[in-house]
Amino acid sequence: MLERKHLQTLEGYVSGFQPTWNNDLIKLNSNENPYPPSPKIKDYFKDFNFDQLRFYPNAKSDSLRECIANIYDIDVENIFCGNGSDEIISLLFRGFFEENSSVIIPYPTYTLYETVAKIHDVNTICIDTEEDFSIDVDKILSSSKKAAGIVIVNPNAPTGILLSVEKIKFILNQFKGLVILDEAYIDFADENSSCLQLIKTYPNLIVLRTLSKSYSLCGIRLGYCFASKDIISILDKIKDSYNINTITQLLAEEGLKDRAYFNHNLEKVKSTRTRLGHELVNLGFDIYGQNANFLLCKPNNGLEAKAIYDYLAEPNIFIRYFDQPRLADKLRISIGTEKEIDILLINLHKLVREKGMSFESSV
Ligand SMILES: Cc1ncc(COP(=O)(O)O)c(C=O)c1O
Known part of the structure; x- marks a missing residue:
């Protein structure tokens, strides 16, 4: 072996x-x-300058991050782009959890978290959701004494159940480790369900988003996250040098702009x-x-x-x-x-x- x-x-x-x-x-x-995806993406290819593909992509997806910053009203330095949010999930485990540390993950949820934890030799504390699949935040917190992080997918997959902003604040007010809030599906929930703006208050919160679901763009692989500058700077240091290819950066911007x-x-x-x-x-x-x-x-x-x-x-x-x-x-x-x-x-x-x-x- x-x-x-x-x-x-x-x-x-x-x-x-x-x-x-x-x-x-x-x-x-x-x-x-x-x-x-947006018809603007198809149009974009009509005049596409293929010459630019001989250059390496912009390493930090600067223009795309500017675009995301404008849409979400978040400072560009609080944004990181990944090759799908799957890449960001891996980077978070690589950058923030020591081997043999523990991370709380409700069950059931997006199974990649468990897999990525195993890859990084991180233990998972699986907290069963209730009979109706709702997440009991007290249960999460009472198991969190020795945990380095908590993962919440919101709305959760595959249950579609949403945890309120208040309940997430309740977790954040008591837990000082890393809170990974995966909002891959949040655009399909009611308005004001997102906790995105909470990154301005809680330096240990990371909010993940993706273009894969609500923007019909899983084929280009673009995920992004919002967090404190300290967290973003670690992600910048540990990512692959050119993690987002040029075509993805350009098309993602077109897709995002077509509100x-x-x-x-x-x-x-x-x-x-x-x-x-x-x-x-x-x-x-x-x-x-x-x-x-x-x-x-x-x-x-x-x-x-x-x-x-x-x-x-x-x-x-x-x-x-x-x-x-x-x-x-x-x-x-x-x-x-x-x-x-x-x-x-x-x-x-x-x-x-x-x-x-x-x-x-x-x-
Ligand atoms: C909760 C959740 N997070 C992240 C992802 C992955 O998103 P991406 O396509 O951006 O890697 C998925 C994909 O199904 C998902 O269900």
């Missing part, structure tokens, strides 16, 4: 099934945005989410948080989650099944276009009919 000892049992991050793309697929398994398109898309996704939620309830599913671009649901109609997953995969409709404690009887469905959700619902109705169950519906 040539690898480091603690990596010998590492399983690695398991992403949702990524089928080869074709137009017949309905892909609702990775929380991608069903709509294309009208962004807001319009958000409204479409949210409205489809409401509709899907109603339909799932009518079909006999329980649903959990409705704050992200996905719904976690549990069939309470005699159907098995895994059987539904397999049934839908047959006509190329891919949703997410997690063979994990507390999730194996549930399914996570990313919000698709209205048409994709129509097809999903038609197939769910067909399945219910085949199994001889009947539920009211408007489809």
